[in-house]
Amino acid sequence: MKSIPAFCLFLVLLCSGSALAQVTRIAAIVNDDVVSLNDLNERITLVMRSAGMPDTPQNRDRVSSQVLRSLIDERLEMQEAKRLSISVSKKEIDQALARIEQQNNMPKGGLDTVLAKQGISRASLVDQVTASLTWAKVVRSRLSQDVTISDEEVNEVLARLKDTADVPQDRVAEIFLAIDNPTQEPEVKQLADRLIEQIRSGIKFDAVARQFSQSPTAAVGGDLGWVTESQLLPELGDALKKMNPGEMSYPLHAGGGYYILYLVDRRTMGKPNPDDTVLTLVEAVLPLPSDAPPDQQQRVLQHAQQIAGRVKSCGELAKIGRDEAPQTSRELPDVKAGELPPALRQTVLGLGIAEASKPLPMPGGIGVVMVCQKKDPPGGLPSREEVADSLARERLDALARRYLRDLRRGAYVDIRG
Numbered sequence: 001m002k003s004i005p006a007f008c009l010f011l012v013l014l015c016s017g018s019a020l021a022q023v024t025r026i027a028a029i030v031n032d033d034v035v036s037l038n039d040l041n042e043r044i045t046l047v048m049r050s051a052g053m054p055d056t057p058q059n060r061d062r063v064s065s066q067v068l069r070s071l072i073d074e075r076l077e078m079q080e081a082k083r084l085s086i087s088v089s090k091k092e093i094d095q096a097l098a099r100i101e102q103q104n105n106m107p108k109g110g111l112d113t114v115l116a117k118q119g120i121s122r123a124s125l126v127d128q129v130t131a132s133l134t135w136a137k138v139v140r141s142r143l144s145q146d147v148t149i150s151d152e153e154v155n156e157v158l159a160r161l162k163d164t165a166d167v168p169q170d171r172v173a174e175i176f177l178a179i180d181n182p183t184q185e186p187e188v189k190q191l192a193d194r195l196i197e198q199i200r201s202g203i204k205f206d207a208v209a210r211q212f213s214q215s216p217t218a219a220v221g222g223d224l225g226w227v228t229e230s231q232l233l234p235e236l237g238d239a240l241k242k243m244n245p246g247e248m249s250y251p252l253h254a255g256g257g258y259y260i261l262y263l264v265d266r267r268t269m270g271k272p273n274p275d276d277t278v279l280t281l282v283e284a285v286l287p288l289p290s291d292a293p294p295d296q297q298q299r300v301l302q303h304a305q306q307i308a309g310r311v312k313s314c315g316e317l318a319k320i321g322r323d324e325a326p327q328t329s330r331e332l333p334d335v336k337a338g339e340l341p342p343a344l345r346q347t348v349l350g351l352g353i354a355e356a357s358k359p360l361p362m363p364g365g366i367g368v369v370m371v372c373q374k375k376d377p378p379g380g381l382p383s384r385e386e387v388a389d390s391l392a393r394e395r396l397d398a399l400a401r402r403y404l405r406d407l408r409r410g411a412y413v414d415i416r417g
Contacts, residue, residue, distance in 0.1 A: 027068060029414040030075040035068065042124040043067050047211045049118045052203040066177070066191050066212060068415070073214075074131035076407045081134045086141060088133045096129045132219065139400045147395045149388045157387045164228060170240055171264040172232075173205055173222040176215035178257040178401075180408055192251035192258040199248060205262045214257070216397045222262070225390075236261060256401075274349055275338030276377030281348060282314045284321035285328040285367035304359035304366045311356050314372035328364040344369070 025037040044067050048055045053063075081087065101111045115122050175195065177188045195212060199205050206221025213222055229237035235254035239261060243249065249261040267273060284307065288300045311317045321329025337345050347357050348371055357369040382390075 026416045028072055028416060029412070030072050031079060031412050033075045033079065035071045035075065039071060039124075040064065040068055042121040043071055043128070046120050046124045046128065049120050051198070051207045051211045053198050053208075062194050063191070063212075065187055070214075072413055072415075073404060073408070074127070074135075076404070076411055077131055077135040077138065080407060081138050084138060084141065086134065086137050088130060088137065092133055093126060093130055096133060097126075100129075135400075139396065139403065143396060143399045143403065146399060147392050149391045149395075153391060154384050154387050157391065158384070160230070161228075161382070164230070166268060167228055168266050168268050169226045169228055170266050171226050172224045172240065173209060173262040173264060174215060174217060174224055175205075175209045175213040175222055175260040176217075176255075176257055177212070177259075178214045178405075180405065188258055189251060189253075192260055196248065196251070196260060199260075205248070216400065223264075226267070235259075272377040273338075274377065275336065275345070277337040277349065278373075278375040278377075279332070279335055279337060279348060279371055280314075280373040281332040281335065282318045282321065282370045282372060283330050283332065283362070283367050284317050284325060285330075285362050285365045286325055287328055288365040300366050301359055304368055308356040308358060308368045311368070311370065313354055314370050317356065317368065317370045325365070328367075 026034055027037045027040045028035040044060050044064060045055065047053075047063060047067055048059060053059055097111055098108070100106075101108065104111075104114075106114065112122060114120075115125065175192075177192055179185050179188050191212075195208055199208055206223070209222030210218055212218075215222070217224055229240055231237075232240070233254045235252050236259060239249045239252055240263060243261070243263045245263050245265050247263050249259070252259040252261065286300050286304055288297060292300075307317070307320055311320065318329075318331055337349055340348065344360065344362075347360060348369060351357060351369075351371045353371055353374060355371065359366050359368060361367075
């Protein structure tokens, strides 16, 4: 066996060292922790693929600064959790991953398959989920005792809601990008513009919100729920006035950062929409060909009238449907009235519980319909508990944002590029 010359051996070691240095190259130092370039690249891949953004060098470059800031925040959050001896268990992490599968209609274990197919590091996703769960525990442990909602505050909100019962409410989703110091403003504004471009190109708003938003609502795709303009910052409320459902705002500078709003829907408080009524129905449809002779039509109609006159329960009507017309009869659980054909919608909204309809022409024959359950549409005033929960959540979110901002200000952070 030939020996390797010393100079060649030196070159081999030098090249190996260069490769190792590339893998372990530092992107940022956060107190005593390191964010490696590999960490950053894997998280960028996760963010890009999860948000549905084209994974191009240009897009990776555009989001890298924001992703690095998120990784730095995660390191700060985990360091604070360690200081407080707060952690999450493997069971809690597994449950969170299982929820991701359920939310995306994946089979059990399907998440690993999707990650592998998309070239996404499972470790990067686990790190992200772990940091999110752990920080939520820290916030609850440290700040929940500072959030108290008085009866007077709840009364004020309820009184204001009663006074504005005819004021429209908006179902709003948000993306919030924080500005920690004035020098970051141009960079954050550019990111907001780019995210808007991506959403307009067809990427889902909630997917972008989950990966980029720095608001606690990121965990639910940015969903703020139903709000009135007066509940939001003035800049946000003014923007919503000019928007229609289905529209997205331009970047809005407010509250220490940039907001992107998406108006999902609009309703008027105290004026529920009948189309939002949720119904459980039973339909027994007696078959009747479209070209049936008049005498056959008459026989089927009379039989349907007899059924409508004698049935007293949904169970009874469902049994008739199964026995006499299993191919055309059906049960419809939790269907919105607005999803039904106009004629059928008008009929069922006028029925009481367990009240059979008159015979109706329906696809495939003549049917009898019965309402088994009816949930009235939302639109009334929220309960005291709902108001108190909303106020507490808003206050806790504000305290959590301030908590993280203080951690950033007190930390040693060295961004290497």
